[in-house]
Amino acid sequence: MTSNIAESLNNALKAARSSHIMELLKFIRAMITHLFNARRTKALKHRWEVTPEVDKEIRKRRQAVEGSRVGCVSSWGVKVVGKFNGKHHVLLEDKKCNCKQFDRL
Incomplete structure (x- = not known):
């Protein structure tokens, strides 16, 4: 093989x-x-705290969400209002989001 x-x-x-x-x-x-x-x-x-590959992925994802507004709900929870007025609640500690982004990752 x-x-x-x-x-x-x-x-x-x-x-x-x-x-x-x-x-x-x-x-x-x-x-x-x-x-x-x-x-x-x-x-x-490389001048950042993460590897160049991770930095590249962060930049790519950052461009995808540019224009979204993030509001703090709690210390580990945020509300994200996206470009197309989609509202999502993100629980960072539990790695959950009603948009299922953590499931895709």
Whole structure:
């Protein structure tokens, strides 16, 4: 059986596949070092408290609800009046909403 990760690894090791085992291990080490360094560099450039992927998702969802009004009902409950005058009650502590958004997530 194959999976996407197996295919990706097989493709990444294509250049060193015919090498001796020690050369293959050196190639894998260099490849992983390069990947971790690129990831660390990207993380150092990111200025937010969440990862870039989470930040991207937050921005996308924020645009979707732009123009909505949020009113505090209690410390963990809010009333959201959306763009199309839909009124929803959100209970953050219980992760419930009458619009079923938490069920979709």
